[in-house]
Amino acid sequence: MIRATYTLLLALTLTACQSMPGQDSGVAEDIILLSAHHCLEETVGDRNRVHFGPCLKITDVNGREPVVRDDGFIALPAGQALKLGTSCVYRHADGTPIPATVETEVFQVQITTFTRGGQRWYLHPHKQARGVIGCEPVLSRSVFPTEKTD
Numbered sequence: 798m799i800r801a802t803y804t805l806l807l808a809l810t811l812t813a814c815q816s817m818p819g820q821d822s823g824v825a826e827d828i829i830l831l832s833a834h835h836c837l838e839e840t841v842g843d844r845n846r847v848h849f850g851p852c853l854k855i856t857d858v859n860g861r862e863p864v865v866r867d868d869g870f871i872a873l874p875a876g877q878a879l880k881l882g883t884s885c886v887y888r889h890a891d892g893t894p895i896p897a898t899v900e901t902e903v904f905q906v907q908i909t910t911f912t913r914g915g916q917r918w919y920l921h922p923h924k925q926a927r928g929v930i931g932c933e934p935v936l937s938r939s940v941f942p943t944e945k946t947d
Contacts (some may be wrong), residue, residue: 850926
């Protein structure tokens with residue numbers, strides 16, 4: 798009984814350690830990973846209806862086409878100023894893009910923006926998924942909107 802308890806405690810401890818937030822494996826400490834394409838969505842109402850918010854795509858890094866990894870992220874140096882060209886588009890209720898809503902915006906990365914490497918970041922097209930107009934990129938560590946609409 799005691800042996801089984803210790804084994805269970807050891808397994809739980811190892812699982813908890815693996816679940817702890819930290820640096821992404823395989824990402825150098827002087828590199829961050831930034832989502833190359835990211836769409837916002839938000840659950841609406843009691844019936845868990847999904848509102849498809851705007852999408853943002855990084856079109857260039859300092860005027861050059863970005864190299865997108867297989868996982869959909871762009872590797873960028875930490876602690877370096879960069880200009881990110883972005884393109885935003887709104888979506889219909891079924892999630893398909895509305896071509897007439899495409900806007901572009903430059904997002905300026907400061908030297909102090911990414912002070913620590915080894916992390917994943919997301920560039921949202923806006924702070925929330927609903928009730929917004931335009932392309933106003935917002936940097937976040939989360940895939941979720943930085944503000945809820947409700």
